[in-house]
Amino acid sequence: MADYSEVIFLTAALLIFGTLTINTARSFHITSDTMIRSDLEYRAIAIAQDEIDAIRWVQARSKNGPVFPYDPFDSDNSNFLYDNNPENRVITYGSENQYSETFIINRTAELLDETSDQRQYLITINISTNTLKPPLDVSLDFIRTLTFEN
Amino acid sequence: MQPGLITSFTIGGMLLISLLAFNVNMSSTTQQTTLTTINQLNVDNIAQVLEMDFKRIGFNDVNESETFEKPVLSSSDSVHIEFIINDSNDTIEWYADPGDLVTNTTNPDDYYLYREENGVVTSFFPVVYFDIKYLVYSDVTRSWTETANPENAKRFIVEFVLESGETIRQKNNVDATYHLTAWKRTYTPNNINKPW
Numbered sequence: 001m002a003d004y005s006e007v008i009f010l011t012a013a014l015l016i017f018g019t020l021t022i023n024t025a026r027s028f029h030i031t032s033d034t035m036i037r038s039d040l041e042y043r044a045i046a047i048a049q050d051e052i053d054a055i056r057w058v059q060a061r062s063k064n065g066p067v068f069p070y071d072p073f074d075s076d077n078s079n080f081l082y083d084n085n086p087e088n089r090v091i092t093y094g095s096e097n098q099y100s101e102t103f104i105i106n107r108t109a110e111l112l113d114e115t116s117d118q119r120q121y122l123i124t125i126n127i128s129t130n131t132l133k134p135p136l137d138v139s140l141d142f143i144r145t146l147t148f149e150n
Numbered sequence: 151m152q153p154g155l156i157t158s159f160t161i162g163g164m165l166l167i168s169l170l171a172f173n174v175n176m177s178s179t180t181q182q183t184t185l186t187t188i189n190q191l192n193v194d195n196i197a198q199v200l201e202m203d204f205k206r207i208g209f210n211d212v213n214e215s216e217t218f219e220k221p222v223l224s225s226s227d228s229v230h231i232e233f234i235i236n237d238s239n240d241t242i243e244w245y246a247d248p249g250d251l252v253t254n255t256t257n258p259d260d261y262y263l264y265r266e267e268n269g270v271v272t273s274f275f276p277v278v279y280f281d282i283k284y285l286v287y288s289d290v291t292r293s294w295t296e297t298a299n300p301e302n303a304k305r306f307i308v309e310f311v312l313e314s315g316e317t318i319r320q321k322n323n324v325d326a327t328y329h330l331t332a333w334k335r336t337y338t339p340n341n342i343n344k345p346w
Contacts, residue, residue: 010161017165021172028179035186039331042193050336057338093332094311095279 037136040101044127044138047091047103051125052142071146073109073121082107104128112143120145178319185314186329192312193331196275199265200308200335203242206235207306208341229280231300240268246280255315257328263310278330279311304343309334 058072058081072081086106093099106126113120120143127138230245243266252260260276284303285294294305313328 014165017168021168024172024176028176028183031183032179035183035190039186039190042190042197042331043333046197046333046335053336053338056340057343091334093309093334095281099311099330099332 037132040129040131040136041138043091043101044103044129044136045140047089047105048125048127048138048140051105051107052140055123055142055144058144058146071119071148073111073119073123073144073146075109082109101131102129104130117148118145119148182318182329185316185318189312189314189329189331192275193333196263196277196310196312197333197335199273200244203235203244203265204306204308204337205339206242206341207233207337207339209235229282231282242267243269244282246277252276252315256317256326257313257315260313260315276312276315277310278313279309281309283307283309304338306337306339307334308337
């Protein structure tokens, strides 16, 4: 060959094509990762909503005792609802429970306001899973006011 | 034969093959993304309608014993629940029979989940699994236990599994892969769990 310009042009074209292909594949990979995460997030949100529904049914009795002080959202209280934080829960799906997912459920209650017979709490429910890297994290907040009998 | 010509043909052929492979890969990934997105949208749709219906079980129903119109069907495979949602006795019915297969998809396992309002089908969704568990609370064991009769149930665990109608990946005509997603939710309707 008299010169190598054609070879150089060809090499450059192949490099550009290779770069485009790699970037396209990376873009598709990110899209797939987003789809898998959103799928898992949806299931995690369903679990968080179940927890919120359970909070709606929590009853309050007596705030100050003397015999049965009962504030289920007070972490200093012996009847604290979330003593077993964080909780590992395995959810199974399918006709024969052939699919399963492990979620870590963490619940915290923050006292917002208090009167003589009422307490208002902000309950934060955090659902996480280590199936993906980085781990998936979903949080839902719920405000609940408890009215005590005495 | 000139070596330059042979080399040109070889390199050109390799470039053409890589272009074709890239095109096939991109088409396959695009198909997978589209089918997955459609499947997730279907999950969202079904979940929203179920949420709206199950939270209204027994709403404004004066006589709680009439909330549930019919008992669960005797077949162990099909699932059926019907309930009143207001004082006008409007009814919502959800039912699914694995024998009622979807015929316009290549997925051989999907069947129809129907929703009826006052006896008229308002929506139907292709699912591969749908189940409702009925629970009652026992004061003795202080826990929720499963019952076969929805008329006595106070809590419901609703679950479904969806698969895409078309394959996202297929090797020959046997090994077909469908996108699969599952969803499960627990409902404790206020109107059949009154504290008084």
